[in-house]
Amino acid sequence: MARLAGVSQATVSLVLANKQNGVVISDETRQKVLDAAQELGYVPDPAARSLAAAHNNLLGVFSFTSTFPTDVRHSYYPFLVGVEQEAAARGYDLVLFTGSSSGGAGAQAPEALGRVRLADGCLFLGRHIPTDQLRRFVTEGFPVVHLGRRDELEGLSWVGADYVSASREVVAHLAASGHERIMLIRENDEAPASTDRERGFREGLAEAGVDGDAFRSDDPAGQLTAQRLRGWLDNGVTAFVAEETDTGGAWRALCAAVSAAGLRAPDDVSLALLGSPPADLAADPVPTGFDIPRPELGAAAVRLLASLVAGEPAPEPLVACTFRPGATSGPVHRTSQGDS
Amino acid sequence: MARLAGVSQATVSLVLANKQNGVVISDETRQKVLDAAQELGYVPDPAARSLAAAHNNLLGVFSFTSTFPTDVRHSYYPFLVGVEQEAAARGYDLVLFTGSSSGGAGAQAPEALGRVRLADGCLFLGRHIPTDQLRRFVTEGFPVVHLGRRDELEGLSWVGADYVSASREVVAHLAASGHERIMLIRENDEAPASTDRERGFREGLAEAGVDGDAFRSDDPAGQLTAQRLRGWLDNGVTAFVAEETDTGGAWRALCAAVSAAGLRAPDDVSLALLGSPPADLAADPVPTGFDIPRPELGAAAVRLLASLVAGEPAPEPLVACTFRPGATSGPVHRTSQGDS
DNA sequence: TTGTATGCGTTATCAC
DNA sequence: GTGATAACGCATACAA
Numbered sequence: 237m238a239r240l241a242g243v244s245q246a247t248v249s250l251v252l253a254n255k256q257n258g259v260v261i262s263d264e265t266r267q268k269v270l271d272a273a274q275e276l277g278y279v280p281d282p283a284a285r286s287l288a289a290a291h292n293n294l295l296g297v298f299s300f301t302s303t304f305p306t307d308v309r310h311s312y313y314p315f316l317v318g319v320e321q322e323a324a325a326r327g328y329d330l331v332l333f334t335g336s337s338s339g340g341a342g343a344q345a346p347e348a349l350g351r352v353r354l355a356d357g358c359l360f361l362g363r364h365i366p367t368d369q370l371r372r373f374v375t376e377g378f379p380v381v382h383l384g385r386r387d388e389l390e391g392l393s394w395v396g397a398d399y400v401s402a403s404r405e406v407v408a409h410l411a412a413s414g415h416e417r418i419m420l421i422r423e424n425d426e427a428p429a430s431t432d433r434e435r436g437f438r439e440g441l442a443e444a445g446v447d448g449d450a451f452r453s454d455d456p457a458g459q460l461t462a463q464r465l466r467g468w469l470d471n472g473v474t475a476f477v478a479e480e481t482d483t484g485g486a487w488r489a490l491c492a493a494v495s496a497a498g499l500r501a502p503d504d505v506s507l508a509l510l511g512s513p514p515a516d517l518a519a520d521p522v523p524t525g526f527d528i529p530r531p532e533l534g535a536a537a538v539r540l541l542a543s544l545v546a547g548e549p550a551p552e553p554l555v556a557c558t559f560r561p562g563a564t565s566g567p568v569h570r571t572s573q574g575d576s
Numbered sequence: 577m578a579r580l581a582g583v584s585q586a587t588v589s590l591v592l593a594n595k596q597n598g599v600v601i602s603d604e605t606r607q608k609v610l611d612a613a614q615e616l617g618y619v620p621d622p623a624a625r626s627l628a629a630a631h632n633n634l635l636g637v638f639s640f641t642s643t644f645p646t647d648v649r650h651s652y653y654p655f656l657v658g659v660e661q662e663a664a665a666r667g668y669d670l671v672l673f674t675g676s677s678s679g680g681a682g683a684q685a686p687e688a689l690g691r692v693r694l695a696d697g698c699l700f701l702g703r704h705i706p707t708d709q710l711r712r713f714v715t716e717g718f719p720v721v722h723l724g725r726r727d728e729l730e731g732l733s734w735v736g737a738d739y740v741s742a743s744r745e746v747v748a749h750l751a752a753s754g755h756e757r758i759m760l761i762r763e764n765d766e767a768p769a770s771t772d773r774e775r776g777f778r779e780g781l782a783e784a785g786v787d788g789d790a791f792r793s794d795d796p797a798g799q800l801t802a803q804r805l806r807g808w809l810d811n812g813v814t815a816f817v818a819e820e821t822d823t824g825g826a827w828r829a830l831c832a833a834v835s836a837a838g839l840r841a842p843d844d845v846s847l848a849l850l851g852s853p854p855a856d857l858a859a860d861p862v863p864t865g866f867d868i869p870r871p872e873l874g875a876a877a878v879r880l881l882a883s884l885v886a887g888e889p890a891p892e893p894l895v896a897c898t899f900r901p902g903a904t905s906g907p908v909h910r911t912s913q914g915d916s
Numbered sequence: 917t918t919g920t921a922t923g924c925g926t927t928a929t930c931a932c
Numbered sequence: 933g934t935g936a937t938a939a940c941g942c943a944t945a946c947a948a
């Protein structure tokens with residue numbers, strides 16, 4: 237104990253804590269303590285410290301899938317970049333709860349989720365965290381933040397990308413290029429990420445005063461065929477936007493149909509993707525659309541979590557996406573059909 | 577406190593510790609405690625637990641550079657894949673100490689390194705961890721494992737790739753293809769990773785009974801020029817191996833010289849790389865050489881660390897690399913120079 | 917087999 | 933300003 241080295245005792249705490257809080261300490265003893273600590277390489281035991289202080293500067297990160305999957309494409313890496321930076325900036329260390337990746341079935345969940353309380357608060361990644369598991373945390377007041385919009389649980393904090401604004405912006409871009417009839421290709425899925433995009437799409441249409449509608453590419457009622465595509469084109473549609481999903485299904489279907497119809501973007505038709513293209517898809521040409529600032533999302537999540545932990549007012553949960561001009565959209569061309 | 581839920585008190589410790597140590601426990605009360613813990617989502621405070629001189633199932637991960645750098649190419653991701661899997665398999669959670677990435681200068685080191693003791697043991701990544709900082713941990717008996725060979729500190733545990741065997745294997749492969757004179761292109765650096773490769777190279781030469789020597793590509797005495805390359809070829813050298821480094825300097829220099837000499841591999845000369853090619857280099861053709869099994873290295877590090885924490889005998893610290901046939905080496909061709 | 921006391925190293929609250 | 937002292941939550945040896 238450094239006390240022996242110096243002449244003081246738990247005064248050490250004060251000088252090491254370095255809080256200008258209330259009282260002050262003489263420069264002499266302060267230096268004495270500092271020197272002694274340096275000499276002995278003394279560092280306050282973090283365990284004891286957190287025991288006494290009721291918080292341990294630890295932020296949890298929990299995902300039900302492996303945090304570092306073998307397949308990099310599925311990884312949370314881009315988010316983690318921001319998470320780590322922001323946590324470091326705020327003096328928090330990260331606890332990665334691995335209970336999730338045990339893979340095996342069985343009693344993983346209860347034990348694993350319980351461990352989470354070890355941290356001052358916890359960040360949850362991935363779409364598959366059971367709502368009722370999270371409910372316990374929020375009702376007990378344990379600080380929890382979900383990365384990705386999550387509306388079904390009252391009181392659950394989350395951060396998410398502002399798909400509405402970003403989608404609106406894409407539509408505005410197309411409208412500015414002269415497109416007056418735009419179709420949204422989406423999947424038959426009611427996830428917030430999908431509905432947000434459609435909402436932004438429709439808001440964009442309204443604001444620009446252009447026409448358009450949404451089509452569900454995997455609706456059993458009808459596939460997205462080249463024939464259907466041609467039909468739309470004959471009806472005055474000159475641009476298509478597709479939503480981004482895990483699988484990229486809508487975008488793939490759109491590209492396939494365009495290709496099957498013998499059309500090319502942006503010459504024959506303008507295409508846009510409400511998100512980033514799937515990694516396995518050749519990003520050539522780069523689709524018009526927007527990028528999700530994943531690191532910034534991670535950072536925002538940490539900011540929010542830190543606020544909850546500290547009892548401060550919560551910051552803005554929506555993070556803006558960045559517009560990507562791309563090369564699949566351009567001014568409207570009137571080739572086959574006559575002008576109005 | 578779970579005591580209220582159950583009928584017991586600190587018996588909780590016993591059942592939760594689950595030590596088959598000596599004797600004790602009744603199935604009835606055990607279940608009662610277990611149920612209560614489940615109900616309340618109770619988890620022993622890791623701080624209190626480690627204070628009370630136990631362990632907290634936490635393994636630290638510390639790097640002086642950011643664990644998740646913005647530039648993925650510098651990242652520890654491949655190692656972390658193995659680290660996470662192995663830690664999960666053994667029931668450990670991971671603490672990522674971010675003190676490293678604070679970036680700022682100043683008093684980061686003492687505070688940051690001290691926090692590490694919150695975990696049961698710590699894994700250190702990166703080449704830049706100061707020896708004297710680590711020394712304290714090993715002398716104090718705090719379990720520490722360094723990812724990467726580290727010989728200068730007695731008693732410091734580490735795991736590393738077996739560059740010696742892997743390099744020897746590459747040489748053996750070349751020799752088996754008929755090459756009888758092989759040059760090693762290395763950088764002017766005395767890192768273990770470099771000396772190990774040269775040692776393996778020389779052992780390989782000796783075993784195969786072939787000739788060869790090492791050349792330092794960045795030695796001020798002489799650059800690796802096309803002219804020098806031609807000189808070697810005229811002297812009967814038919815194959816070159818280059819070491820892998822952070823920058824890939826040796827391999828780049830070798831490729832540049834070969835190209836400048838108007839030669840092509842494997843037709844005119846055989847090339848091999850003692851490691852993996854730099855990510856920014858077109859991996860076409862894939863160089864003959866070996867791959868470092870980074871996930872396996874991470875897993876091995878966790879295994880070793882877990883052994884230290886548990887006081888068990890330490891497992892093998894060397895991880896085997898995997899030979900990569902590649903397409904830059906082949907049977908020896910005698911084109912310009914006469915046969916012997 | 918289970919309940920009862922003690923101490924781990926800090927912080928925080930008081931008297932000095 | 934500085935020196936005691938009570939928790940903090942758990943493990944552990946010990947008594948019941």
